[in-house]
Amino acid sequence: MVKICCIGAGYVGGPTMAVIALKCPSIEVVVVDISASRIAAWNSDQLPIYEPGLDDVVKLCRGKNLFFSTNVEAHVAEADIIFVSVNTPTKTRGLGAGKAADLTYWESAARMIADVSRSDKIVVEKSTVPVKTAEAIEKILTHNSKGVNYQILSNPEFLAEGTAIQDLFRPDRVLIGGRETPEGRRAVQTLKDVYAHWVPEDRILTTNLWSAELSKLAANAFLAQRISSVNAISALCEATGANVPRWPSPWGRTRGSGPSS
Numbered sequence: 194m195v196k197i198c199c200i201g202a203g204y205v206g207g208p209t210m211a212v213i214a215l216k217c218p219s220i221e222v223v224v225v226d227i228s229a230s231r232i233a234a235w236n237s238d239q240l241p242i243y244e245p246g247l248d249d250v251v252k253l254c255r256g257k258n259l260f261f262s263t264n265v266e267a268h269v270a271e272a273d274i275i276f277v278s279v280n281t282p283t284k285t286r287g288l289g290a291g292k293a294a295d296l297t298y299w300e301s302a303a304r305m306i307a308d309v310s311r312s313d314k315i316v317v318e319k320s321t322v323p324v325k326t327a328e329a330i331e332k333i334l335t336h337n338s339k340g341v342n343y344q345i346l347s348n349p350e351f352l353a354e355g356t357a358i359q360d361l362f363r364p365d366r367v368l369i370g371g372r373e374t375p376e377g378r379r380a381v382q383t384l385k386d387v388y389a390h391w392v393p394e395d396r397i398l399t400t401n402l403w404s405a406e407l408s409k410l411a412a413n414a415f416l417a418q419r420i421s422s423v424n425a426i427s428a429l430c431e432a433t434g435a436n437v438p439r440w441p442s443p444w445g446r447t448r449g450s451g452p453s454s
């Protein structure tokens with residue numbers, strides 16, 4: 194049985210892993226977190242976040258092939274695929290304060306993976322990170338590798354809060370970036386096989402690592418530009434008495450309109 198462990202039981206890690214567990218009954222999925230209260234909430238009837246449909250998905254899989262645990266190191270050691278979905282907030286001090294991402298949590302997760310791993314791992318960047326983070330992580334992992342082989346993949350998340358379960362059930366695209374080596378391609382295929390349980394093949398896009406990392410940042414930048422433009426239009430409406438009605442989208446479901454990070 195393929196074992197997946199996700200580090201970070203937050204807004205992204207929780208719902209994403211619940212949907213993977215639902216769609217892939219043959220895969221064991223464990224979501225781990227250093228926050229005992231968050232894990233306790235995931236194991237209760239009051240989940241730590243509200244998303245339409247999430248309760249049902251969790252109820253169907255929890256205790257079968259979906260587990261939430263604070264035993265971070267044991268589950269990381271056992272996993273074949275490790276998703277890292279920890280928070281990457283904007284730095285509040287030091288170089289890049291107010292602009293750059295704070296990778297402290299990511300780096301500490303990578304060091305822990307290196308410490309406890311005794312078998313080969315595919316490590317998947319789920320968090321939103323600067324381009325070339327995979328290279329830095331690869332250095333941390335291989336520097337302490339003790340003969341373990343690591344493949345780093347970038348698989349950024351495009352879900353929007355409020356429609357997370359719908360977005361995960363029917364994603365516009367799943368993006369997987371990996372090294373352009375035979376081992377890298379095999380790792381990309383392994384992750385692609387997971388998503389292929391429910392996502393049509395033409396929606397699973399594979400690229401190199403840096404394209405996948407950059408795509409997420411570019412998508413966020415485009416979204417910020419759209420929000421900024423619409424705010425400017427709304428100021429003009431206020432000043433002129435104009436009104437912008439909310440038309441139904443000609444493409445059906447509107448995607449990428451909610452907040453994402």
Ligand SMILES: NC(=O)c1ccc[n+]([C@@H]2O[C@H](COP(=O)([O-])OP(=O)(O)OC[C@H]3O[C@@H](n4cnc5c(N)ncnc54)[C@H](O)[C@@H]3O)[C@@H](O)[C@H]2O)c1
Pocket residue numbers: 200201202203204205206225226227228231265278279280281298299301302319320321322350351352353354452453454
């Ligand atoms: N929230 C969104 O809508 C959204 C969408 C797309 C991408 N993202 C990105 O996904 C990543 C995760 O976001 P989120 O909203 O799920 O964050 P979150 O703050 O809700 O959850 C992160 C979790 O990681 C845990 N954690 C931190 N360090 C850890 C460690 N070393 N070991 C174990 N657990 C650890 C924290 O305790 C926390 O519960 C971020 O990079 C974010 O930018 C978020």
